[in-house]
Amino acid sequence: MAYFEQPQRILLPVNVGYMALTVVLALLFNLMPWHDLVGVPDMVALVLAFWCVHQPRKMGIGAAWFVGLMMDAGNGALLGQHAFGYAFLAFGAISLHRRILWFSQWQQAAHVLILLLVCQALMLAVGMIAGSPFPGIGYFAGSLVAAALWPIASFVLLLPQRRPDSIDENRPI
Amino acid sequence: MSYQPPPFFSRGPAPVVRLGFFVSLAVLLMVLDARFRYAEAVRETLALLAYPLQRIALAPSELLGGASGFFTTQVALKRENEQLKSKELVAASDLLTVEALRAENAQLRHVLEARERIPRPATVAEILYQGRDPFSRRVVIDKGSGQGIEAGQAVIDDVGVIGQVTRVYPWVAEVTLITDKEQRTPVEVVRNGLRAVIYGGGDKGTLDLSYTATNADVQADDLLVTSGIDGTYPPGLPVAKVTKIERDAASYFAKITCIPAAGTDQNRQVLVLARETGLPARPLEGEAQSVTAPKQKRPKGGKN
Numbered sequence: 001m002a003y004f005e006q007p008q009r010i011l012l013p014v015n016v017g018y019m020a021l022t023v024v025l026a027l028l029f030n031l032m033p034w035h036d037l038v039g040v041p042d043m044v045a046l047v048l049a050f051w052c053v054h055q056p057r058k059m060g061i062g063a064a065w066f067v068g069l070m071m072d073a074g075n076g077a078l079l080g081q082h083a084f085g086y087a088f089l090a091f092g093a094i095s096l097h098r099r100i101l102w103f104s105q106w107q108q109a110a111h112v113l114i115l116l117l118v119c120q121a122l123m124l125a126v127g128m129i130a131g132s133p134f135p136g137i138g139y140f141a142g143s144l145v146a147a148a149l150w151p152i153a154s155f156v157l158l159l160p161q162r163r164p165d166s167i168d169e170n171r172p173i
Numbered sequence: 174m175s176y177q178p179p180p181f182f183s184r185g186p187a188p189v190v191r192l193g194f195f196v197s198l199a200v201l202l203m204v205l206d207a208r209f210r211y212a213e214a215v216r217e218t219l220a221l222l223a224y225p226l227q228r229i230a231l232a233p234s235e236l237l238g239g240a241s242g243f244f245t246t247q248v249a250l251k252r253e254n255e256q257l258k259s260k261e262l263v264a265a266s267d268l269l270t271v272e273a274l275r276a277e278n279a280q281l282r283h284v285l286e287a288r289e290r291i292p293r294p295a296t297v298a299e300i301l302y303q304g305r306d307p308f309s310r311r312v313v314i315d316k317g318s319g320q321g322i323e324a325g326q327a328v329i330d331d332v333g334v335i336g337q338v339t340r341v342y343p344w345v346a347e348v349t350l351i352t353d354k355e356q357r358t359p360v361e362v363v364r365n366g367l368r369a370v371i372y373g374g375g376d377k378g379t380l381d382l383s384y385t386a387t388n389a390d391v392q393a394d395d396l397l398v399t400s401g402i403d404g405t406y407p408p409g410l411p412v413a414k415v416t417k418i419e420r421d422a423a424s425y426f427a428k429i430t431c432i433p434a435a436g437t438d439q440n441r442q443v444l445v446l447a448r449e450t451g452l453p454a455r456p457l458e459g460e461a462q463s464v465t466a467p468k469q470k471r472p473k474g475g476k477n
Contacts, residue, residue, distance in 0.1 A: 024226070031223070031230040033302035061188065065195040069202075073219030074227055076311050076340065076347050079212045080202035087199060091192040130207050132309065133354060133375045 011161040014055055018160055022047050023067060031074050038138040041146035044071060045089055045119055049112055050153055052093035053100050064090035078130050085123035089115055105151040113147035213340075220342050227313075227345075231301055293407060296320060296445045298328075301345065310353040310373065312336075314443060317344045325405060327446045333411035333435035334358065334399060335443055348443075351412065351433060352378050360412050361400040365390055368400050371413060371431065380413045382429035387420050391429055407446065411435070 026043035034040045044067060051059035068083030075082075092115045093100075100111050120143055128134065185191075206212040298314040316322050318341045326338045328348045336356065340347040349356050354375035360382075361368045367390060372381045385391060395415040401408025413431035420427045 027223075027226055028230045031227050033231060033234050057184070061191045061195050065199065068199070069215075069219055070223050070226075073216050074223040076309070076313065078203055079206040079216050079219075080199040084196060084199035084203070087192060087195040091188055094188050126203065130203070131354070 009162060011158065012163060014058065014161055016058060019051055019055065019059060022051075022157055023063075027067065027070060027074070030071060039141035039145050041142050041149060042116070042120075043146070045086065045116055046112070046146045046149060046153055047157070048086055049089055049093045049115055050150075050157055052090045053097045053108075053112075054158070056094045056097045059090070060094070061087050061090045078127065081123055081126050081130075084126055085119040088122055089119040092118065105154065108154070109147045109150035112150050113143060116143040116146055119143075216340075217342060220345075224342070224344060227301070294447045296322065296447075298322075298346075298443055298445050300348075300441050300443060309355075310350040310375070310378075311339070312348050312350065313345050314348055314445070315345060316445065317342050317346050319343050321447075322346045322445055323448065326448055327406045327410075329410060329444050329446060330435045330442070333413075333433070334406060335435050337405065338445065346445075352380060358406070358412055359400045359403045360397040362391060363396045363398055364392070367391065368402070369397075371397060374430070378433070379416075380431040380433060382415070382427075382431060384426050385429055387422075387425065387427045389427060391415060391418060391427070393418060396434070397431060405448065 023044065026047040029043040048059065048064045048067060052064070064086040065083045068081075068086035069079070071077070071082040071086075072079050093112075096111060096115075100108050103111070117140060120140055124135075124139065186194075202212055202215070206216070296316055298316040301313045301315050303310075303312050314322075314328070322338055322341055324338055324341050328335045328338060334351060336348045336350040336353070337358075338346050339349040351358050351371070351373055352375070353373040356373040358371045359368070360371045369382050369385050369389075372383045374381050382391065382397070393415055396411060397413045397415065399406035399408055399410045399412055411434035413433050415429060415431050417430040418427055419429075
């Protein structure tokens with residue numbers, strides 16, 4: 001499997017401030033005026049899923065829930081709609097975190113795609129129970145785009161944890 | 174003696190327990206928000222937290238708008254200038270007649286001893302963004318309770334009604350467009366004064382004139398304006414134009430589709446109208462019944 005074929009990097013411990021910063025930047029992206037553009041990825045969901053997979057002890061269901069509430073307040077949506085979806089997303093990512101990282105990047109993206117689609121379907125169900133119309137199948141395109149961004153996200157989000165590539169001749173590692 | 178794992182293995186409650194807790198909290202909030210409107214305080218606090226983020230998120234598009242404005246060509250400016258000049262000519266001729274009409278109207282009102290219609294104070298606002306939520310048709314404007322905006326005020330553009338202020342925050346306010354599925358606007362047909370209530374059509378960007386009798390006198394291309402009987406919208410503002418009428422014998426009501434008169438999805442500058450004050454108090458329940466009772470005796474033909 002890919003895990004054994006590729007050399008694995010030993011990463012530095014994560015900085016919680018950096019995690020918070022990435023979530024805030026993702027919120028900024030989501031709050032941009034996208035109007036009715038189809039296929040805009042839900043960056044917040046992607047970043048939350050990423051940190052739940054990589055740092056399940058530092059990012060959890062409670063944090064995802066709170067970020068979801070911020071999304072609801074910022075968008076004027078039904079209060080709790082995104083919080084509901086993101087709580088399930090975080091739960092799914094935390095439950096799968098031991099499994100997902102054994103796969104190659106694209107296989108990881110496939111796992112994340114399922115999580116994102118389930119999260120969106122839950123939010124859609126909540127919206128429709130509250131009396132909203134079906135927004136069309138294009139609503140789910142955002143998840144496809146977000147999952148396709150997974151390899152890029154894993155590169156960018158892990159960047160501060162990487163060690164420099166300089167090779168020390170006197171050290172075995 | 175019970176067995177406890179050492180504290181350094183402790184990870185708090187199991188994920189399923191946490192999930193259950195937060196999901197039930199979310200469901201509770203949703204019910205409170207949708208059914209009882211108790212969650213407004215929570216929403217206001219969160220919106221206050223999100224406000225700086227929103228302003229930063231809007232900066233790139235504002236910058237882009239500013240840059241494109243800077244590079245507007247002289248040709249475009251000249252063309253716009255000519256258009257404005259010709260518009261002004263038309264407006265000037267209208268203005269001449271308006272003075273005379275106003276005087277005449279004032280006199281007629283005086284004769285009728287009708288209440289003077291006072292022009293309402295209005296606030297110019299700019300649409301900041303449209304909500305990302307695909308379920309609702311709402312926009313956020315850049316004026317809030319700090320600038321005297323209140324929930325329930327009517328919002329118009331240069332052509333007609335756009336919507337109504339539904340939520341107010343300190344610096345921004347949320348406007349529900351007339352095309353939102355949950356929005357209703359009282360209207361009347363200009364041609365014959367037939368009163369009706371128009372419903373938003375949701376995602377399609379259209380409006381439905383629901384619960385209008387199959388034999389009601391509505392034709393295609395009829396203009397619908399606000400009736401003003403609710404005290405929220407001033408009377409006579411264009412709302413929509415009838416595009417399609419389906420009269421089905423199987424249904425009690427005609428299916429009438431309309432398109433909004435105002436550019437609900439286009440304009441950036443809007444006008445928020447203050448609510449009318451000094452309306453007479455609503456009649457009490459008992460009185461209302463005694464007033465409505467004779468109505469039933471009327472012959473069926475007299476609809477309005």
